[in-house]
Amino acid sequence: MRWSVDSVPDQAGRAVVVTGATSGLGLVTTEHLARRGAHVVMAVRDEARGRRACDHLAGRYPGTRLDVRRVDLADLDTVRDFADGLHRDGFIPEVLVNNAGVMATSRRLSPQGHEMQFATNHLGHFALTGLLLPDLRAGKDPRVVTVSSTTHRRGRIRFHDLTGERGYWGLGFYAQSKLANVLFGLELHRRLRAAGSPVRSLLAHPGYAATNLPVNGWTGVSRTLARLGNRVLAQDATTGALPQLYAAVDPQAQCGQFIGPDGILEGWGRPRVVRPGAAGVDREAARRLWEISEELTGVRFDLPPAP
Numbered sequence: 479m480r481w482s483v484d485s486v487p488d489q490a491g492r493a494v495v496v497t498g499a500t501s502g503l504g505l506v507t508t509e510h511l512a513r514r515g516a517h518v519v520m521a522v523r524d525e526a527r528g529r530r531a532c533d534h535l536a537g538r539y540p541g542t543r544l545d546v547r548r549v550d551l552a553d554l555d556t557v558r559d560f561a562d563g564l565h566r567d568g569f570i571p572e573v574l575v576n577n578a579g580v581m582a583t584s585r586r587l588s589p590q591g592h593e594m595q596f597a598t599n600h601l602g603h604f605a606l607t608g609l610l611l612p613d614l615r616a617g618k619d620p621r622v623v624t625v626s627s628t629t630h631r632r633g634r635i636r637f638h639d640l641t642g643e644r645g646y647w648g649l650g651f652y653a654q655s656k657l658a659n660v661l662f663g664l665e666l667h668r669r670l671r672a673a674g675s676p677v678r679s680l681l682a683h684p685g686y687a688a689t690n691l692p693v694n695g696w697t698g699v700s701r702t703l704a705r706l707g708n709r710v711l712a713q714d715a716t717t718g719a720l721p722q723l724y725a726a727v728d729p730q731a732q733c734g735q736f737i738g739p740d741g742i743l744e745g746w747g748r749p750r751v752v753r754p755g756a757a758g759v760d761r762e763a764a765r766r767l768w769e770i771s772e773e774l775t776g777v778r779f780d781l782p783p784a785p
């Protein structure tokens with residue numbers, strides 16, 4: 479049988495945080511974890527939109543355990559407030575799905591002065607993971623799933639110009655942020671293993687799925703083409719979310735694995751283990767990015783560097 483949303487095992491008693499749970503892959507991930515009994519915290523930038531998404535799911539699946547909490551991943555102050563709030567209210571997550579993302583935005587800086595795509599897609603998730611890691615450790619089968627993209631293969635980390643002051647291209651900086659997701663997920667895996675931690679770090683990507691992502695990022699003709707692409711070429715968001723669902727729940731998913739679709743060019747299909755691009759397995763870049771991310775976020779992981 480091919481892996482599907484019906485393959486998600488019973489999640490009763492499991493506590494999960496999904497970032498970007500208002501739409502697209504995050505909403506589907508929330509739906510199928512909650513439907514199977516998980517208590518899901520929907521970590522959302524816009525509380526009203528989060529509430530609407532939550533009400534929609536609660537109406538469809540009465541009895542599901544869903545909470546909506548605000549976090550703007552581009553604003554590190556709200557990331558700290560979010561983590562403090564979970565802690566204060568005794569919510570101990572066992573799974574963190576680092577899913578939220580923006581793509582190909584025009585050049586903007588976050589409140590802390592970081593380039594917006596790098597801040598949202600990488601730095602916010604880096605900080606959130608570091609802040610939640612002590613609690614995650616206490617869970618049963620704890621996992622961190624970071625959502626990247628095939629675009630990471632075209633990315634490079636501009637260590638000399640992370641804010642794009644000397645030149646900015648929306649898609650290039652999206653690729654940088656998605657490469658940062660891969661470098662982070664694999665470096666986290668190595669550090670967790672070196673520390674003998676029970677937490678597993680996995681990566682996932684959806685291939686090409688019809689969501690708001692490209693539509694929100696682009697304007698004009700590009701936006702029209704993105705809409706057309708969603709209709710004609712992309713798979714539906716439910717199929718697109720399968721790799722991250724598999725990484726979050728399947729008993730066979732191993733720490734350090736990258737899960738993507740099994741179809742042609744990893745664009746479509748059901749979950750299987752895929753290989754990161756060459757830049758994604760560059761350990762020196764991963765170590766350097768880790769150190770810079772600790773500096774930029776002020777969040778230090780209690781994990782020694784991997785040997």
Ligand SMILES: NC(=O)c1ccc[n+]([C@@H]2O[C@H](COP(=O)([O-])OP(=O)(O)OC[C@H]3O[C@@H](n4cnc5c(N)ncnc54)[C@H](OP(=O)(O)O)[C@@H]3O)[C@@H](O)[C@H]2O)c1
Pocket residue numbers: 497498499500501502503504521522523524527549550551552553576577578579580581598599625626627628683684685686687688689690691692694718
């Ligand atoms: N769709 C694809 O084909 C594709 C391909 C490769 C990778 N991905 C990855 O898949 C992930 C999910 O994207 P999607 O396709 O499901 O797109 P989407 O429908 O646009 O969903 C993105 C989610 O991220 C949230 N978000 C954006 N900025 C945020 C911030 N600063 N703080 C908190 N939440 C924020 C959005 O919230 P709002 O509702 O407030 O906007 C939304 O819930 C992303 O990491 C993306 O890079 C998608």
